[in-house]
Amino acid sequence: MKKVIGLVVLLVGALAMCAVAQTDGAAKNTAPANATPATTDSGLATDYKIGSDDSLKISVWKEPDLTETLPVRPDGKISMPLLGDVVAAGLTPGELGASITEKLKKYIADPRVTVVVTAMNSRRVFVTGEVVHSGAMVLLPHMTVLQALSSAGFTQFANLKDIYVLRTVNGQQTKMPFNYKDVVKGKHPEQNIPLIPGDTVVVP
Numbered sequence: 597m598k599k600v601i602g603l604v605v606l607l608v609g610a611l612a613m614c615a616v617a618q619t620d621g622a623a624k625n626t627a628p629a630n631a632t633p634a635t636t637d638s639g640l641a642t643d644y645k646i647g648s649d650d651s652l653k654i655s656v657w658k659e660p661d662l663t664e665t666l667p668v669r670p671d672g673k674i675s676m677p678l679l680g681d682v683v684a685a686g687l688t689p690g691e692l693g694a695s696i697t698e699k700l701k702k703y704i705a706d707p708r709v710t711v712v713v714t715a716m717n718s719r720r721v722f723v724t725g726e727v728v729h730s731g732a733m734v735l736l737p738h739m740t741v742l743q744a745l746s747s748a749g750f751t752q753f754a755n756l757k758d759i760y761v762l763r764t765v766n767g768q769q770t771k772m773p774f775n776y777k778d779v780v781k782g783k784h785p786e787q788n789i790p791l792i793p794g795d796t797v798v799v800p
Contacts, residue, residue: 646684646692647718647793648672654696657708662700665714678703689713721791723747725799726754740788741774744797755800761789762796 646652648670656662666674672685679699684692689711700707719735721744728749736743741761750756756776763770774797778784791797 643688644713644716646687646689646713647716648685649717650684650713651715651717652684652689652692653712653714655710655712656696656700656704657710659704659707668718685718719793721793722796723799724796726751727799735791735793739791741791741797742776742779742788744791745776745799748797748799750799759797759799761791762798763792764794 646668648668650668651665652668652674653665654663654674654676662677666676668674668684672683673681674684676682676696679696682692682696682699687695693709693711696711697707697709700709716734720732721735721739722732723744724730727745728751730748733744733747741759745759757778759774759776761772761774763772772787772789774787775784779788
């Protein structure tokens with residue numbers, strides 16, 4: 597009888613160990629469901645590409661003379677003491693920081709550079725026509741046509757059914773319709789597209 601009880605205890609212990617091992621394995625292989633893309637301290641996605649007219653704060657640790665806020669010129673470059681012109685457009689803040697760090701090694705021992713985008717002026721869209729606030733508008737991340745129009749406002753003469761977006765792709769201009777009245781009623785949500793830099797929203 598004692599032998600039978602001993603065997604039962606051993607079996608129960610083995611099963612319990614298997615269950616724990618399976619639970620641990622599942623926990624290790626499960627990724628968080630709410631994982632989000634990495635961002636910088638400024639809230640920008642880490643893959644944000646610097647563009648012309650953006651404003652950058654370049655900080656060099658323990659080098660106050662090299663720490664300043666600079667505009668990105670139309671040619672895509674910034675001008676820094678010691679280095680002169682440095683290409684910034686088309687790079688992420690991290691890539692630009694690494695580039696400046698490498699160049700400064702000729703003049704400074706162990707340079708530590710931080711690049712922060714303080715103004716995203718290169719990301720602009722335009723709203724024109726029968727709107728209260730026409731002209732250029734800073735393109736916020738994931739901004740849609742409806743969101744841009746809510747900032748621009750309408751005049752009393754606006755034709756809300758025949759709004760359209762002009763977008764240039766590969767040198768060709770495309771016209772995309774947007775019926776404001778339908779979209780706000782939940783109809784044709786596919787018309788409420790995310791805008792990209794250079795888009796023009798026209799309100800006839």
